[in-house]
Amino acid sequence: MPWLSSSVLSCSSPPLSAPTPEAQIHAMARESSASASEQWGADELPLILCTDCGLRQVVRRRSKQEWSFGKVFYCCPLHKRDGSGCPFWFWEEDYVVKLRSLGC
């Protein structure tokens, strides 16, 4: 019965239509994770509620120290230089790490 064998052959061969979208999905995932790592522009870091005292929203400042002039940092408004206030104080790059650890 030659017709039977040919029909079995065509059934067992993989479908030729519809290219698998898997490659596209992977490409999209890679793209979205890449943009997530660059989620914030330099001046667009979200200002969170201070995680140390929980009382105030942190503020963005620019250093006026000679050794780090113009460098951006984030601190709690209740932070005191003498250490008596809130300890929340981060350079920008550390603040980013902090945000990441908080799942922002």
Ligand SMILES: [Zn+2]
């Ligand atoms: Zn604080």
